[in-house]
Amino acid sequence: MSEQNSKSIGISRKERKLQTAKEEKKKKRPSGKKKPGVKRSSLPGKEASGERTAAAVPAAQSEQKPAPRKERSERGASTGRGRSSAPARPAKSNDGAERLSPSERYEKRQSERANAASAKQAFGQKKNKTQRETSASGQPYAGGKAVSAGTDMGKTKDGQVGRVSPVAGKTPYASSDASAKRPVAPADAEQIKVGDRIVVTIKRIGINGEGVGYFRRKAVFIDGAITNEVVKAEVLETQAKFIKAKLVEIEKKSKHRVEPPCPVYGICGGCQLQHISYEGQLIAKLEIVREAFSRYSGLNDLKIKPTLGMDRPWDYRNKAQLQVERRDVKGSKSDIIAGLYEIGSHEIVDISGCPIQHPQVNRAIDRVKAVLGELNIPLSKGDSRGGRSDIKDSGQRKGVRTIVVRNGFQSGEIQVTLVTETADLPRQEEMVERLRLELPEMSGLSVNVNPFKTPLIFGERTISLWGNEAMNESLGDLNFTLSPRAFFQLNPEQTIKLYESVKVAAALTGKETVVDAYCGTGTIGLWLAPYAAQVRGIEVIPEAVEDARRNAERNGRDNADFFEGEAEDLLPRWAKEGYSPDVIVADPPRVGLDRKFLETVLRTKPQKFVYVSCNPSTLAKDCKVLLEGGYEIQSVQPIDMFPQTSQVECVTVLVKK
């Protein structure tokens, strides 16, 4: 979050825009008619884009017992730092080089990656702006004809479907009377300029949920367009290999196009596919996986199973981590908003009542906001009305930055964690008292201290203010203990399908040795343990390894052991010692598998390799290495863990040829 983007007091231009959008939406809806799965009063969303990154950094697991105001120092750089809010420094070796534990190295790498990504994005945005300005200034305007893209394009119909509500972008589509000022696009893709209008037939949905078509064989990415639609679009950016364009009009509408139910869809950035029917989303996800294998593995005819979806693809998320800000909103009871950053900005979009969060999570967020507001607890972002008088409205200050709420669907427990820059939040006892009254299902309240400006949500130190330091949740027959930072899948209903798919894919007979690489709190390994001779889990975060060991004990899985380290270090070490598992299951973060890890797999040659992936691109790239190394793909099962978003999880089984 940049201080430069701190909000001014009162209603901003963007808020006004948001309110207008909501009002327009209200007008459009038949009165009294409720949208499926959406509360009338609700706004939408999903966690910040760093969710997977943040969630993939599990944390310390402590004994599950009430521990009022007890601080829990976590292993690593912050150990023994007491209540100081001073930034933790990594230990240095004698030669001055950083001496980091595997988990510290992992966190550092994640942070570096995230910083590099945002720098790249910022560079891209700057570049686009320049391009737009340059091109727009020299663009000839000549009548109202758009150039058709490709041989099958340009079938512009009279009386076409014109206006629909804005999707995946903040600007409503232009009306057709704007045609008088339309620039004419050149007939060659290389001469296309920003501001030109083109007609494109959409061939598929891209990995970020955008429609993908071609203009003279050059890929065109158009947010909000759907497969098989013919759309008119305005060019926003031209690159050597692709064009980015904005949807202006839909000439031929897909049968899967639906009205996005959420009033801030396309603004908050949490969802990318709400404008597509659920059936259409499942097909789109299959297309995304197919395209990845074709592009990165060179497999054009791969058989991919239909995406496993949900009966009711709403209210599924068990966790929210929302940025908070104190803001005066006229007509609103609360002066605190909680939400996600608006697409391409540092402004928070309020997402109360988000239709993909479980209602209990939304309710808990509302209660926490109300209590923070009532007690004037300082926030790191917002006006100077509440909180402490020493807090000035000038940039970054110390206070609550993020509210994290996790709900146990089975246990009914609610875990609340406030991420702050400083441990010394005022009125903590009153806060505990008020929250216990307002949120009786709360099983634990913690403060996590993150004094750094980093895209990672959590810092290293977690302090339990009240209740259990860790919450309980179960999946199928297994019971888990989860500390505030511990990774746990976000969609429990689909997680069972995911783990069952892994079980079916592994087809264990009870005799196999199995490695669960990137095991988190040991969930997959424990799921498989009753069907295997032995399970070994590898996980880089020490606290998650402790969780996994505790969970193994709790569930009586005495053939499962969990080891701390990087998968790319431990697997080769075990191989050297002569250990060669029959089956390896790997569930890495989005970056995919490390080269050293892949090379060891090829050397140790397990009969089966079960790859659980949340990123089709890295999945397909890694599979190419395995295919070239003597494996073949037996099955690919996409699973919809995140309905309404463009993300797709896959269980891919590779067997030795």
Ligand SMILES: C[S@@+](CC[C@H](N)C(=O)[O-])C[C@H]1O[C@@H](n2cnc3c(N)ncnc32)[C@H](O)[C@@H]1O
């Ligand atoms: C996508 S999560 C999967 C967790 C688990 N399989 C589950 O279903 O809950 C990936 C896990 O890999 C861990 N991880 C990341 N990099 C790692 C590495 N190099 N070696 C081992 N574990 C790693 C993360 O801490 C995280 O717990």
